[in-house]
Each structure stands twice: as structure tokens, then as C-alpha cells.
Amino acid sequence: MKVAISHxxxxxxxxxxxxxxxxxxxxxxxxxxxxxxxYAVCPLPDGETFVTLSVTDDGVxxxxxxxxxxxxxxxxxxxxxAEPPTAEHLTATSSYRSF
Numbered sequence: 001m002k003v004a005i006s007h008x009x010x011x012x013x014x015x016x017x018x019x020x021x022x023x024x025x026x027x028x029x030x031x032x033x034x035x036x037x038x039y040a041v042c043p044l045p046d047g048e049t050f051v052t053l054s055v056t057d058d059g060v061x062x063x064x065x066x067x068x069x070x071x072x073x074x075x076x077x078x079x080x081x082a083e084p085p086t087a088e089h090l091t092a093t094s095s096y097r098s099f
Contacts, residue, residue, distance in 0.1 A: 005052070005090055010049075027040075
């Protein structure tokens with residue numbers, strides 16, 4: 001299993017655009033329902049920072065890269081962010097029904 005977490009701070013005036021694009025990505029996930037993939041986006045209280053968590057089963061490629069909605073999201077991403085995101089790959093050593 002591959003677990004990744006990222007923190008992204010967006011420009012306040014771009015929040016509506018990124019929210020709309022993110023909604024389209026989530027709608028694509030709901031429509032396609034890829035197996036072996038979990039995804040969550042959590043806004044932090046400052047309203048500008050988001051934590052994104054993705055979990056991909058071993059042997060499963062990240063399905064997002066095939067979605068036109070995600071490709072559109074990535075194409076605009078640099079114009080929406082206030083600073084470069086941070087990303088880390090994690091190892092889940094213990095979990096209760098999380099993954």
C-alpha cells in the first residue's frame with residue numbers, strides 16, 4: 001500500500017476555482033469508482049490550506065492521472081497555489097479501519 005499526504009496553501013482569490021475543480025475530480029471518482037484507491041481532501045481552519053491524503057493498494061496505479069477532470073486540475077494548479085505544496089510518502093504501521 002502506498003500512502004501519500006500533501007499540504008497545499010491556495011491563493012484566497014482562487015478558492016472558488018480550486019473548489020469547483022476539486023468537486024469535478026471527486027465527481028469523476030464517484031462515477032468511475034476505481035478499486036484499490038482512497039482519496040480525501042481536508043481543508044484546515046485557515047481556509048487556505050488543504051491536506052490531501054491518498055492511499056493506493058500495491059499493484060494499483062493512481063487512477064487520477066487518467067481522468068480528464070484531474071488533468072484539467074493539474075493544468076491550472078500552479079496558478080491557484082500561494083506556495084509550493086509539500087508532499088510525503090507515509091508507511092502505515094498501525095491503523096484501525098482507515099486503509
